[in-house]
Amino acid sequence: MEQIDRGNPQKLYIQVFEILRKKIEGGEWPVESQIPIEEELCRIYNVSKATIRTAILELVRQGYLMRHQGRGTFVCKRIIPEGLTMSTSFREFMLGAGIAFSTQVLAQTVTMPVDDLGIKLDVTEDKHLIYIRRLQIVDGEPVFLQESYIPYYVCPSMLKENVADNSVVELLEKKYEIIITKVKDYIQVVNSREDESKLLNLPKDTPVLLLEQHFYSAETQVMYTRSIKRTDRFRFTMEFEKK
Amino acid sequence: MSQNRTVGDLKIDIFDYPHIPYWFTLKQATGIIRKSMIESEKCFHPLAILVFDEKYNLMGTLELKNILKGLEPKFLSPSTKAQGYTDSAESLSSVWDSLFSEKSKALAERPVIEVMNPIKGQVSSDSPVTKAAYLMVHQDVMILPVIDNQKIVGIIRMKEVFEEIAKAILNE
Numbered sequence: 001m002e003q004i005d006r007g008n009p010q011k012l013y014i015q016v017f018e019i020l021r022k023k024i025e026g027g028e029w030p031v032e033s034q035i036p037i038e039e040e041l042c043r044i045y046n047v048s049k050a051t052i053r054t055a056i057l058e059l060v061r062q063g064y065l066m067r068h069q070g071r072g073t074f075v076c077k078r079i080i081p082e083g084l085t086m087s088t089s090f091r092e093f094m095l096g097a098g099i100a101f102s103t104q105v106l107a108q109t110v111t112m113p114v115d116d117l118g119i120k121l122d123v124t125e126d127k128h129l130i131y132i133r134r135l136q137i138v139d140g141e142p143v144f145l146q147e148s149y150i151p152y153y154v155c156p157s158m159l160k161e162n163v164a165d166n167s168v169v170e171l172l173e174k175k176y177e178i179i180i181t182k183v184k185d186y187i188q189v190v191n192s193r194e195d196e197s198k199l200l201n202l203p204k205d206t207p208v209l210l211l212e213q214h215f216y217s218a219e220t221q222v223m224y225t226r227s228i229k230r231t232d233r234f235r236f237t238m239e240f241e242k243k
Numbered sequence: 244m245s246q247n248r249t250v251g252d253l254k255i256d257i258f259d260y261p262h263i264p265y266w267f268t269l270k271q272a273t274g275i276i277r278k279s280m281i282e283s284e285k286c287f288h289p290l291a292i293l294v295f296d297e298k299y300n301l302m303g304t305l306e307l308k309n310i311l312k313g314l315e316p317k318f319l320s321p322s323t324k325a326q327g328y329t330d331s332a333e334s335l336s337s338v339w340d341s342l343f344s345e346k347s348k349a350l351a352e353r354p355v356i357e358v359m360n361p362i363k364g365q366v367s368s369d370s371p372v373t374k375a376a377y378l379m380v381h382q383d384v385m386i387l388p389v390i391d392n393q394k395i396v397g398i399i400r401m402k403e404v405f406e407e408i409a410k411a412i413l414n415e
Contacts, residue, residue: 009256009396107297110262114271125278128262133297152258159299 016055063218107133128152182216251368254397265356303359313358
């Protein structure tokens with residue numbers, strides 16, 4: 001049985017969360033089964049009740065578990081997206097289908113939710129966030145600047161991933177099995193900020209397209225992205241399919 | 244030290260401390276550190292923020308005194324010849340009060356890299372606790388990074404170092 005590694009710098013509740021998540025995803029704890037009570041889990045993993053409770057609350061938040069008052073905690077059915085589905089991939093939408101580009105990673109570090117980021121990501125201000133900033137270049141010209149914010153506890157390994165050659169969404173879904181079930185998009189035209197103008201080789205205050213995206217896995221927001229795109233060279237296409 | 248305890252025995256998780264990139268402003272850092280003070284369960288002593296670069300390399304630490312010093316108009320710094328508390332230091336401090344709104348609010352937009360304590364020394368998990376104490380005293384910092392195989396694995400604080408040395412002094 002997998003146990004807590006006390007030499008691991010990762011917080012204990014995150015380690016417990018990962019162990020329990022694997023039990024659910026691996027089918028050891030099947031859908032609708034009741035999980036052991038907190039005292040039992042404390043004994044198995046030799047951690048405090050507070051650690052177990054925090055890990056379970058996170059699994060509830062991410063849609064893996066459901067608590068029934070007076071009855072216990074049960075494994076949930078995972079939510080499957082239904083209805084109208086956008087069949088255009090994000091890259092196709094922002095860059096155009098079939099356009100070759102290269103990616104420059106400007107930052108891949110950790111920050112805190114300052115300004116209105118806590119509200120946008122629906123996390124408390126003490127939660128660490130992985131911050132990724134990338135610039136995409138087409139024909140030697142910078143066209144697209146993207147900032148991604150991922151709560152650290154959602155996917156700590158994203159800090160070390162190769163995000164120059166891989167899509168963050170694909171990594172989340174294919175490598176870490178964090179399935180995106182909903183995306184909320186907000187699109188508007190804004191004037192570029194000074195730092196954005198410099199990176200995109202634009203005069204200050206040039207109108208650019210701002211796309212803000214909120215990515216959810218079940219009821220938990222797992223990523224917020226802020227993408228800035230030059231509007232002078234492209235037109236945008238979106239295609240939807242009814243499932 | 245009697246029990247041969249090492250830095251590794253005393254280190255804590257780096258995620259117990261807020262992280263920011265070096266380009267954050269003093270104003271943003273102030274908001275983060277104040278939040279740590281308000282939330283009693285997250286009130287770590289000493290209060291500090293870890294400052295990282297774009298590739299998540301630790302560059303420095305930011306303590307309360309760094310922020311306060313960063314907000315102080317430059318011309319108010321006492322002469323380097325001044326020793327201890329002087330009359331001129333007192334009169335300079337009253338000048339700061341009169342200029343606070345005009346100067347310090349503008350200085351709050353400075354990036355933290357300008358005022359942080361850069362990482363000068365480091366300890367590893369197998370370093371003796373006395374090495375951590377020595378570096379803290381001589382670099383005037385309250386926390387130090389613990390680096391093993393070029394990777395940050397934790398933080399050691401003056402609080403724990405002092406406690407360990409106190410035990411040895413008091414023969415506990």
